[in-house]
Amino acid sequence: MTRPSAARLAERATHSLAELRSWPRSRGWIVAGAAAGAAALLVTTGGLVTSASSAPWWAWPVIAAGALLFGLVVATFRGAPAGAEPVVCDLRWPVLGFVGLSLATEQVSAVPMIDPLVRPAFALAALALLVHGLIDRMSRERRMIAERRRLEAGGESIEGLTCTTCRPLFPARRSAAAATTTTPGDDLTHL
Numbered sequence: 572m573t574r575p576s577a578a579r580l581a582e583r584a585t586h587s588l589a590e591l592r593s594w595p596r597s598r599g600w601i602v603a604g605a606a607a608g609a610a611a612l613l614v615t616t617g618g619l620v621t622s623a624s625s626a627p628w629w630a631w632p633v634i635a636a637g638a639l640l641f642g643l644v645v646a647t648f649r650g651a652p653a654g655a656e657p658v659v660c661d662l663r664w665p666v667l668g669f670v671g672l673s674l675a676t677e678q679v680s681a682v683p684m685i686d687p688l689v690r691p692a693f694a695l696a697a698l699a700l701l702v703h704g705l706i707d708r709m710s711r712e713r714r715m716i717a718e719r720r721r722l723e724a725g726g727e728s729i730e731g732l733t734c735t736t737c738r739p740l741f742p743a744r745r746s747a748a749a750a751t752t753t754t755p756g757d758d759l760t761h762l
Contacts, residue, residue: 583710584710587705588715594646595650602642602645604642605641606638606657612673612716613672617677617679618678619631629691633675633694636698637694637698638700640665640668640702641665644701644705646758647705647712651712652712655711655714656739656740657741658739659737661704661708661737661739664700665704668697668703669678669697670697672694672701675693
């Protein structure tokens with residue numbers, strides 16, 4: 572019997588929050604830098620500082636939360652365990668969430684792309700995409716660490732833990748063993 576998806580998501584989020592405390596300091600610096608850059612980008616492209624009209628009250632907490640989540644996602648790309656290296660598919664939800672935040676907090680255009688009454692809900696949906704991307708990355712890392720421990724203890728490998736249909740985000744960093752076993756999707760010379 573499977574648990575409801577909301578319960579599984581809550582459990583994954585709880586594990587992920589507990590796991591953040593064990594991150595190395597270098598990941599903390601990456602979070603800080605990426606979050607600061609994301610916040611600066613959202614504020615400047617949204618015109619929140621230079622706009623003649625003031626920003627809505629909800630824009631600042633949404634930008635802070637979104638920038639922090641984006642920084643956390645970026646930090647998961649450094650020092651990922653073998654098998655949980657970042658792939659192009661990992662960018663899907665964080666990028667969509669960041670673009671959604673940008674659209675929701677944009678104040679510059681005369682004719683906004685999103686109705687002002689819908690913007691807070693759109694911003695919350697964008698934050699949900701960022702949360703989903705972060706939880707997905709962290710759960711993949713957790714599964715790979717558990718798989719490594721299982722193999723070291725003499726257990727059997729579980730099939731299907733790694734993404735086999737997506738290209739690596741940093742293909743030059745692949746190990747020599749992984750480079751010798753390529754699949755048709757691994758050839759990046761055409762890009």
